[in-house]
Structures are given as structure tokens and as C-alpha cells.
Amino acid sequence: MSLKPLHRAIGACAIALSFLGAMPLATAQGTAAKWPQQAVRFVVPFPAGSAPDVLIRHVGAKLGEKWGQGVIVDNKPGGSGVIGMNAILAAPADGYTFGFVQGSAISVAPSTIKGVTYDFNRDYVPVTLAAVAPFMLAVPANSPYKTLADFIAAARAKPQGIEVADNGRGTAPHLASALLGLQSGAQFLEVHYPGGAQAMQATLGGQTQMMVETYNVVAGNVQGGRMRVLASMGDRVEAGLEQFPLASKTVPGAVAHGWFAVIAKKGVDPQVLAKLNKDMNEALLLPDVVAKSRELGTYPRPGTPEQLARYIADDRKTWQDVLDKLNIKPE
Numbered sequence: 146m147s148l149k150p151l152h153r154a155i156g157a158c159a160i161a162l163s164f165l166g167a168m169p170l171a172t173a174q175g176t177a178a179k180w181p182q183q184a185v186r187f188v189v190p191f192p193a194g195s196a197p198d199v200l201i202r203h204v205g206a207k208l209g210e211k212w213g214q215g216v217i218v219d220n221k222p223g224g225s226g227v228i229g230m231n232a233i234l235a236a237p238a239d240g241y242t243f244g245f246v247q248g249s250a251i252s253v254a255p256s257t258i259k260g261v262t263y264d265f266n267r268d269y270v271p272v273t274l275a276a277v278a279p280f281m282l283a284v285p286a287n288s289p290y291k292t293l294a295d296f297i298a299a300a301r302a303k304p305q306g307i308e309v310a311d312n313g314r315g316t317a318p319h320l321a322s323a324l325l326g327l328q329s330g331a332q333f334l335e336v337h338y339p340g341g342a343q344a345m346q347a348t349l350g351g352q353t354q355m356m357v358e359t360y361n362v363v364a365g366n367v368q369g370g371r372m373r374v375l376a377s378m379g380d381r382v383e384a385g386l387e388q389f390p391l392a393s394k395t396v397p398g399a400v401a402h403g404w405f406a407v408i409a410k411k412g413v414d415p416q417v418l419a420k421l422n423k424d425m426n427e428a429l430l431l432p433d434v435v436a437k438s439r440e441l442g443t444y445p446r447p448g449t450p451e452q453l454a455r456y457i458a459d460d461r462k463t464w465q466d467v468l469d470k471l472n473i474k475p476e
Contacts (some may be wrong), residue, residue: 151421177416180240184215187245187407188236196441197405198360200276201245203437207428218245225316226250230263232299238412243272243421249317250403252460253289256468257315259475269408271453273422275429276435276443279361279379280321282392283372285349291328293376293395294356301333309333310344310353318344318357321378321401325357327470328398348372353408358385359403378402404460405443406453422450 187205191198198220201315205216221229229251231235236242255261263269282293290296311319312343326333336353338344339361348356349371349424356363357378366372378401392399407425409418426447428434438445 158396171344177420180414180420181212182215183241184217185212186219187220188219188229188232188237188242190221190223190226190247190250191247193220193254195222196278196293196359196424196443197245197247200405200438200441200443203434204275204425207431207434208249208424211424211428219230225254227258227261229253233408233410234263234268236410238410240409240413240417242410243268244408245275246406246408247317248402248406248457248460251406251408251457252464253315253317253320253468255475256465257473257475260473265408265457268411269410270413270418271457272409272418272449273425273447273450274406274453274456275405275425275444275447276438277379278361278405278443279377279383279386280318280357280401280403281360281363281377281389282325282355282357282375283348283363284296284355284375285351285368286371288354288372288373290354290375293390293392296375297329297331297396300326301331302330304332305334307331307355308336308353309334310336310338310347310356312341312344312358313337313339315468315473317401317403318428322357323467323471324401324463325378325392325396325399325475329396344360348473359442383439384437404446404456406457418450 187201189198189201198218202218205218208218221232226247226249229244229246233242233244245290249263284290311322313319317337317338322335324334336347338347341358344356344358345366347353349366362419363372363374367374374389377386377389377397378392378399379386380400382391429445429447435445
């Protein structure tokens with residue numbers, strides 16, 4: 146019996162199997178190439194008109210032009226970002242709903258708000274870090290403290306005697322202030338207000354000696370000569386903030402940002418996520434997007450999903466350590 150027919154049959158089977166094995170990859174690549182085929186929704190846990198809302202709308206307009214599809218910004222404010230995070234989970238993992246969320250909803254809220262059921266590593270995947278907003282240490286213009294070193298020295302000399310305003314217990318500004326105190330060995334009297342506006346009025350009125358907030362919140366009063374920034378808690382000098390020294394130069398480790406990231410519900414096609422990462426990062430670095438971002442007090446810092454995953458892990462560790470030292474529990 147000749148073996149040639151058998152060899153031909155085996156060869157045909159091998160070709161068929163290799164074709165079938167390649168089908169999932171080809172299908173995935175085809176899905177990414179055709180995506181998006183309908184409007185893409187970004188859940189934003191902030192009210193309309195807020196800095197991150199304005200930023201994602203500006204970026205979304207660029208993405209819409211590139212994709213030839215609508216980009217919907219779906220505002221879900223409240224609950225320190227928890228409402229928005231839950232809205233992302235409630236949507237199907239079909240590649241048409243993503244989150245543009247604040248870092249504190251990922252790193253802080255699960256440890257400070259009772260009833261939070263999501264877990265980032267279990268329920269979501271990172272797409273890209275979008276932008277950071279370093280916290281500023283701002284004092285009234287007539288403050289006797291001319292430098293951060295002056296302020297720290299006064300606080301060390303008078304434990305619990307120097308008031309620092311923030312926009313609520315367990316919020317990012319409060320934790321940034323607490324980190325500054327822990328790293329410097331100073332004990333501030335932390336005064337928690339319902340929001341940034343009240344913290345601002347208290348500081349301008351002299352009820353508190355300093356407030357911690359992002360630059361977009363204090364910029365108007367700084368530029369108007371009513372406040373001064375002692376230092377930025379950024380990890381680098383950002384364009385437009387060159388006049389403010391880094392807090393870490395005076396207090397090593399005093400680094401704290403608000404930050405915003407694009408995330409997805411776990412289960413979205415990886416090829417779609419890769420395309421979104423590429424397109425989002427390109428849009429974030431367009432000159433007019435960078436300019437708009439700086440106007441809002443945010444600074445684009447796009448990267449890979451892996452970089453965002455590491456950023457989140459480091460951020461969660463930093464703030465959990467602070468929460469543990471402050472004995473803050475979910476409430």
C-alpha cells in the first residue's frame with residue numbers, strides 16, 4: 146500500500162488545524178480593526194463642568210473625529226466616585242463602556258466607605274493613566290510663613306496648633322496633608338470642610354493657616370494676589386508650575402497627586418483595549434489637548450496598561466499606610 150495518500154491526508158489535516166488555530170487571533174484582530182462600530186461611552190464620576198469632565202469631553206471630541214463615531218460622556222457624580230465605578234460594572238463588557246475615573250475611587254474609597262463591593266484587580270482592567278493633578282500647599286497672601294520649611298518648623302514647635310484645611314475626612318487632600326505631616330514629623334490640626342469652597346474661605350479668612358488642593362482650585366486666588374503656594378506635592382516640576390518648589394525637596398516623600406485614568410470592566414476584548422490605549426494616548430498628547438489640560442490644572446501622563454497597574458499598586462499602598470496610621474476605617 147502506498148503511503149502517499151496517507152501523507153496527503155495528514156498534511157491536509159495539519160493545514161486545517163493551523164487555520165482553525167489562527168481563527169481566534171484573526172477574529173480578535175478583525176474586531177479591533179472594525180472597532181468602534183457605534184458610540185463609545187465614558188462614565189465620569191464627576192459633575193458636568195468639573196475639570197476632569199471638561200478634559201474627557203475635549204479628548205472625546207478628538208477620538209470621535211478619529212473613529213467616525215460618537216463619544217458619550219456619562220456623568221455619574223457622587224459617593225467619592227463609587228457611583229461611577231458601579232455604573233461601569235453594571236454595563237456589559239462589550240467594548241463600548243469605559244471609565245474616566247479619579248484615582249481615589251480606586252485607591253482610597255474601598256478602604257474608607259462602608260459598603261463598597263468592587264475590587265479593582267478582580268473587576269476592572271487598566272487602560273491608561275490620563276493625567277495627574279499635583280496637590281498645592283496654599284496659604285493666605287499675608288501668612289507669616291514664606292516657605293514650606295517655615296510652616297513645618299512652626300507646626301513642629303506647636304503640635305496640633307497649626308490648622309490645615311481640606312475638603313473632608315478621608316478625602317485625597319486630607320490624606321495628602323496627613324502624608325506631609327507623617328513625612329515631616331509635624332502634627333497639624335486637620336480641619337475638615339464639606340467642600341473645597343468652604344476650605345478656601347476658611348483659609349482666606351484666617352480660620353485655617355493652610356489648605357491642600359489642586360492648582361485649578363487655588364489658581365484664581367493665587368493669581369489675584371490673595372494666596373501664595375508654598376510648594377507643590379508633585380513628583381516633578383510641571384510646565385506652568387515652575388514657580389512653585391517641590392515639597393519633596395523640603396520633606397522627602399511628600400508627593401501626592403490627584404490623578405485620572407481610563408479603565409474598563411474586566412472581559413473587554415484585549416485588542417479593543419490596545420486600540421483604545423493607542424488612540425487615547427495620541428489624543429492626550431495633541432498640543433491643544435495639552436494646553437486645555439494645563440488650563441484645568443491637570444497634566445497629561447499617558448502610558449501603558451502595565452504602567453498604570455504599577456501606578457495603582459503603589460498608590461494603594463501609599464494611602465493604605467496613611468489610613469492605617471490615622472486609624473481611618475470604612476464608615
